[in-house]
Structure formats: structure tokens, C-alpha cells
Amino acid sequence: MITGATRVVGIIGDPVGHSRSPAMHNAAFDALGLDWVYVAFPVPRGQGAAAVQAVATLGLAGLNVTMPHKADAAAACDDLSSEAAALGAVNTVVNMDGTLAGHSTDGDGFLRALDDEGITVAGRRAVVLGSGGAGRAITHALGRVGAHVTVAARRHEAARSAAALAPGGVAVGVDELAVESFDVVVNATPLGMEGQPPPFDTDRLHAGQFVFDTVYPVETPLLREARARGLRAAGGLDMLVHQGALSFSLWTGVAPPLELMRAAASVA
Helix, strand or coil: CCCCCCEEEEEEECCCCCCCHHHHHHHHHHHHCCCEEEEEEECCCCCHHHHHHHHHHHCCCEEEECCCCHHHHHHHCCEECHHHHHHCCCCEEEEECCEEEEECCHHHHHHHHHHHCCCCCCCCEEEEECCCHHHHHHHHHHHHCCCEEEEEECCHHHHHHHHCCCCCCEEEEHHHCCHHHCCEEEECCCCCCCCCCCCCCHHHCCCCCEEEECCCCCCCHHHHHHHHCCCEEECCHHHHHHHHHHHHHHHHCCCCCHHHHHHHHHHC
């Protein structure tokens, strides 16, 4: 039951109605008997900073932030974690008695998803397709754990900016990508969400590579092709769950029921 004492968190985005985060977090609150509720707030492009600033005014416990508001959210926070500051982007806002602390849990969520698959990336060659928010967070995370990172994007300047987040990062155009030369291939673009093929010839994929597609919950053409060729592959649902679990802990100080969150996100 929602009462006057119920703590409120939520997610802002444009669009946001498709988000699986409310089902995931509310299932966790219920399981732990926490008097919290998680809701979705549709916030138009350009209004992200105003929405974040309202957190303190309304007494919300915090927010998740998704496209297109992550950079605006970072600018609106009072303090930033080292990860959020490096990225210039925030996906989790924590209200600390009126002080808004911004965090980015996307990169660690990705690394934990790799751990679930038994994939070690230190010293291995990884390519990240895409230089947007997800691509930048993943590039930074891979660089932190010692991967040799290449960023492939259509816009060369955006690729260079993202690649700079990883020590020794390399930027290439998508049309220059030799996908067969990498151990780990990450799609951090929306391609595949509506059945689009990846921007490279999947015939060049080969056994021994690992493919990760941040798109969820659909089985993308990239994942189908990779698995058909005998490659290990994973979609983005586990990354969603792990980044959400990290946000949950930042807000509540409580370890979340990870498997229950995964089950709720899978059927939302």
C-alpha cells in the first residue's frame, strides 16, 4: 500500500513507457518489504535538467535517467561519481538530504553481465559499435579492466571522443571495421531493435569470438547470426538488470534480490 511515508523513485526518458525498470524494481521492493515505489516519468527532450532539479523539491529518493537526458542530468547534479564525471553522463540520481549525487551504473552493469557469461576481457581486443551513451559507458568500463578497445562509429569525431575514454583506445569508421580481428564484439547501437542487420558482414564472425548486443529483449539478427556460427553471445537484458541492481543499492543501501529482478524484467 502506498502511504504518505512511501519513498518514491523513478525513471525519466523520452520515450519511457516501454521501460522494464518499474516492474523490476517494484518486484524487488515488494520482496524485501520496503515501503518504496518506482514509477516512469515521461520527460520531453530538453527538460531533463529541470526534472532532475525537481527531485530535491519533491522529496524523491532518486531517479534513473535514460535517453536523451543523461548529459543534462549530469549537469544538474551537485556531485558526480568518478565514472559519471568521466562520461559526462548520469543514469542514477541519489537524493542525499537535498544534495543530488549523480552516478553511472551502465559500465559496471555491462561488466557484471560479462561475468555472468564467464567472459574475461583483460588483455583482449574488444570493439564497441556505437559512440552514444551506452557505447561510451561500455568503452570506459572495458578500458578500466584492461581491454584493448576500438570504437567503430559512423561519425569519426564521435568515435574519437568515445575511444579517448579507454587507455590507448582506437577509433575507426564502421566501413573500416575488420570485425574478425576482435575477441569481443559489442553492439551498443539500437540496430537490431526492429530487425535491422548489424553494419558489418556477419560472415566474418568466427568461433572463439564473444558477441554482446545491448538491445533487449528481442533476439537481434546479430545474435542469431552469431549463435548460428557457434559463437557465444548474450543480449542486453542482464546489463539492464545489473545496472538497475546497482542503482537499487545506491538508493536503499540494501542488496537487491537479483534473480527476482531478472525474472520480473524478463516478463514485463
